[in-house]
Amino acid sequence: MKNLSQAEEIDEIRTLVRKSGLRSTAARITVIQFLRQATSPLTHAEIAEELTPMGFDKATVYRNLIDLAEAGLVKRTELGDHAWRFELRNPDEPEDAEHPHFVCTECGSVSCLHDVEFKTPKNKQWAAVGKVTEILLKGICSECDEE
Structure with missing residues (x-):
């Protein structure tokens, strides 16, 4: 900013x-x-x-x-x-631009993963997928992992 x-x-x-x-x-x-x-x-x-x-x-x-x-x-x-x-x-990104989020399954903290890019593969398996609107990763955050 x-x-x-x-x-x-x-x-x-x-x-x-x-x-x-x-x-x-x-x-x-x-x-x-x-x-x-x-x-x-x-x-x-x-x-x-x-x-x-x-x-x-x-x-x-x-x-x-x-x-x-x-x-x-x-x-x-x-x-x-x-x-x-x-x-x-x-405001510099298209309105449909998305980024993944990480949710800790232990403490519930949420982190934005702005630098992670997801590209939908262009193959038969993905033909049914029109547009990805949300990517959610769940796991244990570094703070909870240390405990």
């Missing part, structure tokens, strides 16, 4: 939100700012826990996450535990 002053960051987010066709509101700006700081996809509960003390109720946070996802600014994913997680999309 670029080194921007807070005012420049807010202006950049406002422009991004408006270009997506949404109104630029304080809640949307705050949600995007928070997701920019995140190192992994977060649940609504995790996001609301941080934003509620700032004056945004849980319903407002949820509605804005859904609006931002529908506008293509935020990606909503489900990693096998029936909880939607949200992460900021990279």
